[in-house]
Amino acid sequence: MIGEQSIGLQINASIAGPIEIPNVQSIKGSIEVVGGIYKSDFPNITSFSMPDVKNITGLTIINVDKLTALSLPKLDLISGPLMFNSQDGPPLNFSLPALETAGGPMYILGNIDA
Secondary structure (H helix, E strand, O other), X not given: OEOOOOEEEEEOOOXXXXXXXXXXXXXXXXXXXXXXXXXXXXXXXEEEEOOOOOEEOEEEEEOOOOXXXXXXXXXXXXXXXXXXXXXXXXXXXXXXXXXXXXOOXXXXXXXXXX
């Protein structure tokens, strides 16, 4: 498991390009990829993949305007909220095919190309 706090994985504005984090199956905490108020503070992430993760506390992706693919193919449990906003970004391939349970509210806004 990663993390003992409410945020298990946080990605900030200095990260650019594709991100893949294999071999992690559980995160005790949420995954947060959040840009700032100004576009210069937005992370320049083009894709995000965690191919082996199965459960997380929450998922928040906001103000990431270069993201074109989000893949969590084995994720079956989000025990908290799912918040996603990419309304200023390109069409996004958004894939959570194994998701069975979301224990909090789901907020999805943007140009989704599933």
